[in-house]
Amino acid sequence: MLNLESRGHLLTEQNNPKSQNLDQLTTLELVDLFNQEDQKTLEAIAQARHALAQAIDLTSAALSQGGRLFYIGAGTSGRLGVLDAAECPPTFCTPPEWVQGILAGGEAALVKSSEALEDRAEDGAAALDAVKVTERDVVLGITAGGTTPYVHGAIAEARKRGATTLFLACVPAEQVPIEVDVDIRLLVGPEILAGSTRLKAGTVTKMALNILSTGVMVKLGKVYGNRMVDVSVTNQKLRDRALRILQDLTDLDRPQAADLLDRSGQRVKLALLMHWTGVDPETGQQLLDQHHGQLRQALQSPPL
Incomplete structure (x- = not known):
């Protein structure tokens, strides 16, 4: 007591x-x-x-x-x-x-x-x-x-x-x-x-x-390197951050990064996987789900 x-x-x-x-x-x-x-x-x-x-x-x-x-x-x-x-x-x-x-x-x-x-x-x-x-x-x-x-x-x-x-x-x-x-x-x-x-x-x-x-x-795989790749794109500041992450980690310019982000449904982690592996959004999301959201593991996985 x-x-x-x-x-x-x-x-x-x-x-x-x-x-x-x-x-x-x-x-x-x-x-x-x-x-x-x-x-x-x-x-x-x-x-x-x-x-x-x-x-x-x-x-x-x-x-x-x-x-x-x-x-x-x-x-x-x-x-x-x-x-x-x-x-x-x-x-x-x-x-x-x-x-x-x-x-x-x-x-x-x-x-x-x-x-x-x-x-x-x-x-x-x-x-x-x-x-x-x-x-x-x-x-x-x-x-x-x-x-x-x-x-x-x-x-x-x-x-x-x-x-x-x-x-x-x-x-x-x-x-x-x-x-x-x-x-x-x-x-x-x-x-x-x-x-x-x-x-x-x-x-x-x-x-x-x-x-x-x-x-x-x-x-839990919410971070890649030191980037918040699961950032929630809910306003202009966060969209800008998402685009900068994509530009920093890829060779894309800002318009290309914006197009990729839109095709991924505003999901940075999925956008990166799509860019680096060439998979479509549905396949990419399946890969991420299969690996519990771990981007590194999904990247090393054989194609579905």
């Missing part, structure tokens, strides 16, 4: 000796202090590299078998999860259900603080029940201080349902232990503004989610 009476012992709640005189610093000194302290986010990611890699492997395996990834949290932590989930469909052309963010308080809590809602573990469990989490899914609980009851309730429910469980916190495991498949601890130390975990803790959380979701999509 978590002790919620006092959280003063938690790393995220402790006083940072370097900012004791924060209100007396010049503006430039304040900016410099933030810059110095933010270096610790890079160190924290490096220390968590093995856990992040394990999380990527487990999550990509689950999604390749029809599972889903759920981020769940409250306050800043939950909002960061929702943000990362929302960016997956336009970047990687994923179905919206593949990566979902669940925030205590729902959509209203995105723009209006509702931190009081984080104290109900049963609400976290109910949120997973509402999306019908199964053993094929992955649930990542995000809580900077590690103690959020809403997140712990969700993790307990996920374990009960046989889902793969991940946990991301900015306190050492000995301060807030939890049983999960992968325990990711991002230890950035006390905040410049004591207890304000939207600062370093929020920054390092965003970094970790960037690595996790992008790593998963790389494993």
